[in-house]
Amino acid sequence: MMTEKLLEISDLAVKFKGMDAATFAVKGIDLAIGRGEIVALVGESGSGKSVTAKSVMRLVGFMGGTITGGQALLYDKAGQSVDLYAMDEKQVQALRGDRIAMIFQEPMTSLNPVLTIEAQLAEVVIRHRQVSKAEAGRLALEALNQVRIPEAERRLKQYPHELSGGMRQRVMIAMAILCKPDLLIADEPTTALDVTVQAEILALLKTIQQETSMAILLITHDMGIVAEIADKVVVMLNGAIVERGEVHAVFNNPQHEYTRRLLDAAPKLGEMRGNDAIAVENTSDAVLSVRNLVTRFSVRQGMFQRVVANVHAVENVSFDLREKETLSLVGESGCGKSTTGKAIMQLIQANSGEIWLQGRKLGDMNASDMRETRKRIQMVFQDPYASLNPRMTVAQIVAEPLHIHGMGTAAEIQARVLQLLDRVGLTKAQADRYPHQFSGGQRQRICIARALALNPKVIIADEPVSALDVSIQAQILDLLEEIQEEYAISILFISHDMAVVEKVSDRIAVMYLGEIIEIGPRDAVLSSPAHPYTRRLLDAVPIVHPEKRRERKLLSRELKSPIRPVGYQHEAIPLKSVGFEHYARIS
Numbered sequence: 001m002m003t004e005k006l007l008e009i010s011d012l013a014v015k016f017k018g019m020d021a022a023t024f025a026v027k028g029i030d031l032a033i034g035r036g037e038i039v040a041l042v043g044e045s046g047s048g049k050s051v052t053a054k055s056v057m058r059l060v061g062f063m064g065g066t067i068t069g070g071q072a073l074l075y076d077k078a079g080q081s082v083d084l085y086a087m088d089e090k091q092v093q094a095l096r097g098d099r100i101a102m103i104f105q106e107p108m109t110s111l112n113p114v115l116t117i118e119a120q121l122a123e124v125v126i127r128h129r130q131v132s133k134a135e136a137g138r139l140a141l142e143a144l145n146q147v148r149i150p151e152a153e154r155r156l157k158q159y160p161h162e163l164s165g166g167m168r169q170r171v172m173i174a175m176a177i178l179c180k181p182d183l184l185i186a187d188e189p190t191t192a193l194d195v196t197v198q199a200e201i202l203a204l205l206k207t208i209q210q211e212t213s214m215a216i217l218l219i220t221h222d223m224g225i226v227a228e229i230a231d232k233v234v235v236m237l238n239g240a241i242v243e244r245g246e247v248h249a250v251f252n253n254p255q256h257e258y259t260r261r262l263l264d265a266a267p268k269l270g271e272m273r274g275n276d277a278i279a280v281e282n283t284s285d286a287v288l289s290v291r292n293l294v295t296r297f298s299v300r301q302g303m304f305q306r307v308v309a310n311v312h313a314v315e316n317v318s319f320d321l322r323e324k325e326t327l328s329l330v331g332e333s334g335c336g337k338s339t340t341g342k343a344i345m346q347l348i349q350a351n352s353g354e355i356w357l358q359g360r361k362l363g364d365m366n367a368s369d370m371r372e373t374r375k376r377i378q379m380v381f382q383d384p385y386a387s388l389n390p391r392m393t394v395a396q397i398v399a400e401p402l403h404i405h406g407m408g409t410a411a412e413i414q415a416r417v418l419q420l421l422d423r424v425g426l427t428k429a430q431a432d433r434y435p436h437q438f439s440g441g442q443r444q445r446i447c448i449a450r451a452l453a454l455n456p457k458v459i460i461a462d463e464p465v466s467a468l469d470v471s472i473q474a475q476i477l478d479l480l481e482e483i484q485e486e487y488a489i490s491i492l493f494i495s496h497d498m499a500v501v502e503k504v505s506d507r508i509a510v511m512y513l514g515e516i517i518e519i520g521p522r523d524a525v526l527s528s529p530a531h532p533y534t535r536r537l538l539d540a541v542p543i544v545h546p547e548k549r550r551e552r553k554l555l556s557r558e559l560k561s562p563i564r565p566v567g568y569q570h571e572a573i574p575l576k577s578v579g580f581e582h583y584a585r586i587s
Contacts, residue, residue, distance in 0.1 A: 003034030005075045006182055006215050007056065012070035014051050014060055025051045025065060026239040033183065035077075036213040038206075040226040040247070042262065043236035044469040045440065049219050052236070053185050056217070057102055058084060058092045074099065074182075098128040101176035103169070105188040110172055111160040117144075117171055118156035121178060128179050143174035146211075147204055164333070166197035170204065177208060184209075187219040194332040194496045199540035202228050221469045223266040224499075224542030227251060228549060235259045247546045265471040267499035269526070269541045286320035286356075287490045288344070288377075288458050293317040293353035295336075295343050299563060312562045313339040314350070315514040316572050321458065324484060326491040328501040330537070331511035334562065337494045340511075341460045344492070345379055346370065358457060375405060378451040382463035384443035388435040394421065394446055395431040401453045420449040424479060441472035448479065452487065462494045477504055498541050502526055507581075510534045513562050515572070520582030530584035 012029035026048035033039050041049045054060050055067055072084040074095070084092065096102075104110045112120055121140035125131055131139070137156070144152035147170040160168055169189060176184055186205065190198040206229045209216055218230060226233050226247065233250045235243040235258065243256040254260045295314035298307045314336045321327050329337040342348040344355055346362060355362045357377055365373060381387040388397055395417050402413045418428055424445040435443055444464060451459055461480065465473040481504065484491055495501050501508060502522060509519040510531065518531040529535045543550065564570075575583035 003037060004077075005032070005079075006035040006037075007031075007033040007075070007217075008071075008073045008081075009052075009056070010071050010073075012052065012055060012072070013068045014048075014055055014065050015068050016063070016065045024068075024239055026055075026236075029070070029241060031234060031241070033215050033217060035182065035215055036209070038209060038216045038218060038229055038231045040218045040220060040230035040233045041236060042220060042223065042226055042233055044221055044262075044471060046238075047236040048239040049236050050187055051239075053102075053187055053217060053219050056084065056183075056185060057096055057100060058087075058089075059102075076182075094128075097124050097176075097181070098179045099181055100183045100185065101179070101181040102185040102187065103172045103176045103189050105191055111168060113160055115159070116156065117158055117160070117163075121156075121171075121175055124175055124178050139178060140174075143178050144171070146177065146208065147171075147174045149174070164197075166193055166200065169193060169197075169201055173201070173204065173208070177212070177214070180212060181214060183215045183217065185217045185219070188221070189218075190225065191220075191222075195498060196332055196536060196540040198225075199542070202542075205229065221262075222542070223251075223263055223470070224268075224544045227544050227546045228542045230546075235262070251546055261471060263544065265474045266544045267470070267473070267497070267503055268544050269499040269502055269538065286322050287358060288321035288492070289354075289356040290320075290340075290344065291318050291354040291356075293340065293343060293355070294351045295339050295348060296351050307566060309563050309565050310568070312514050312564050312568075312570060314343065315570050317353070317511075317514075317516055319509055319516065319519060321490050321492055323490055324488050325506045326484065326493050326504050327507045327509060328493040328495060328505040329509050329511055330495055330498065330501050332496055332537075335511040336514040336562070337511050338462055341379070341462050341492060341494050345377065345460060347379075371405075375454040376456050377458045377460070378454065378456040380444070380447050380451050380459060380461045380464045382466055384440055384447050384467070385435075387447055388443060390435055393432050393434055394426070394438075397435075397446060398449050398453055401450065405454060407454070416453065417449075420452055421446075423452070423483070424449045425475075439472075440468050441475060444468065444472075444476055445479065448476075448483065452483065455487070456489065458490050458492065460492045460494070463496070464493075465500060466495070466497065473500065480504065498526070498537055510537065515585065516575070518582075518584040519575070520579065520584075524579050524582040528579065528582075530578040530582070530586060534584075 009029060009031040013027045014025045016025050029052055041052060043049045051060060051065065056072060060067060067085055070085060073081040074084055075081045118137060118140050121143060122136035125136040125139050141152055141156060144155060149155050149167060149170050190201050193201065202225060205216060220226060230247045233247050234241055237258045243250065243259045250259065254263060293314055294316060297311040297313060299309040299311060300306060301308045317340055329340060331337050339348060343350045357373060398417045398420055399413050402408060402416060408416065418431065421431060426445055465476050468476060483489065493504050505522045507520060508522055508525040509516045512533045518525060518534050525534065529538060573585040573587055575585055578584050
């Protein structure tokens with residue numbers, strides 16, 4: 001059956017300021033989207049996929065780009081077309097949010113922090129439809145209900161900061177579908193979200209598309225997402241399309257080497273089955289021991305800033321990290337996994353509990369002893385952009401811990417820096433460059449080199465690959481594995497991605513509302529999850545093949561709040577043995 005035409009882009013070329021005459025961000029792009037189709041535009045950062053998408057909305061001009069050639073025909077239901085690139089700005093503004101809408105990667109920066117959700121939604125309707133303020137409010141409420149936001153009426157009166165990441169992304173989708181557009185452009189709509197929230201957003205997009213016959217242009221680097229909902233896939237590399245086709249055909253028989261590489265790099269839950277995790281000896285002399293760790297934050301209100309409640313971020317967390325072992329802490333945003341890591345590093349003061357590093361209790365140390373201990377435990381953070389000083393060269397960044405701890409002469413430190421850079425795959429020539437001159441993956445390599453500088457026994461890796469493309473993710477995970485073996489390092493790996501966790505872990509600890517609700521060997525937790533929440537995390541992971549696509553139900557699920565009133569006594573359910581070294585909190 002022939003699909004009715006909606007958008008036809010032909011020979012698109014885009015240049016940016018500063019590029020030489022022969023260099024284009026994208027060139028020769030041909031792309032067709034039928035009415036009601038979901039087309040995925042796939043590629044790594046810098047491939048040109050977002051530039052292509054934003055050229056449809058004529059937004060590249062705001063990024064310093066210029067459309068230097070091509071045609072983009074948008075068809076109506078009568079078959080009549082207009083060329084988006086031949087329109088003036090006023091004509092394009094009339095189309096934006098009306099016939100074509102867009103949702104962006106980071107909903108917090110896309111929503112106005114000083115306006116209520118209702119005001120922002122109503123603004124879109126009033127701009128494109130001749131309606132009263134009351135009618136705009138009614139349509140805003142209808143849109144929130146359509147995206148399955150619970151307690152929609154109450155949400156209308158709230159501000160963006162009062163909503164979770166998943167809720168904010170639902171608001172962005174509601175805003176985009178308010179005027180019932182023909183085409184929705186979704187630019188990496190789930191990259192910043194937990195795997196369970198991602199599954200809900202993908203199910204929501206698919207449901208709305210089926211209900212309204214809206215076409216979706218989905219921009220992503222995640223082949224699991226493509227397999228989950230796309231009808232067609234278009235693969236981009238270096239500003240050009242290298243492969244396109246129906247999603248089943250591309251996944252079953254990829255023709256281009258780059259497409260095969262993207263498919264191979266995508267972490268697939270279950271691919272490690274049968275590959276035994278490293279057998280780590282169960283001894284009492286663990287490298288790192290955490291016992292009954294509790295961390296709470298005060299919620300203050302009023303003129304006198306009285307404590308009215310507490311955020312129970314971490315509750316009675318206990319575990320051991322053994323020599324050369326990778327233990328993964330996994331769970332959704334707000335479950336307490338990053339707070340646990342920061343409390344271990346003494347970056348956050350715990351309320352109670354004990355932390356032992358190589359037999360020494362951290363809480364009992366004076367400043368001098370703690371300074372010495374910090375050599376043995378280092379951290380790699382989620383965002384390699386924010387964790388590097390932009391005013392320092394790479395050599396200075398890696399050398400800084402060595403200078404602070406007085407480890408060697410200037411010549412010895414320089415030699416150590418070059419050796420570390422070489423070990424993480426960077427060259428001597430790159431040592432004098434600044435962080436902004438590197439890609440995201442290269443910056444994370446710099447962070448790893450800095451963490452290795454003091455020969456630590458433990459590295460806490462807090463979401464170290466979540467901000468990276470899948471092929472770069474695979475490189476960083478392989479690097480961590482090599483370094484662990486070479487330097488005999490134990491790794492506490494913090495993540496929300498179960499497929500990544502499977503690739504790196506020896507054991508897995510699942511956290512929910514500040515507690516470890518299940519812990520055990522990797523294969524036991526993934527093959528025989530004992531807690532319902534663990535099963536929910538596993539069910540939410542996309543399967544990287546369209547023929548194994550699951551029908552997902554849309555649920556109005558809301559994470560319970562970790563905020564408790566003053567004086568609240570937490571009642572812990574004890575962990576019970578459900579297998580060899582496998583424990584779960586089940587009543």
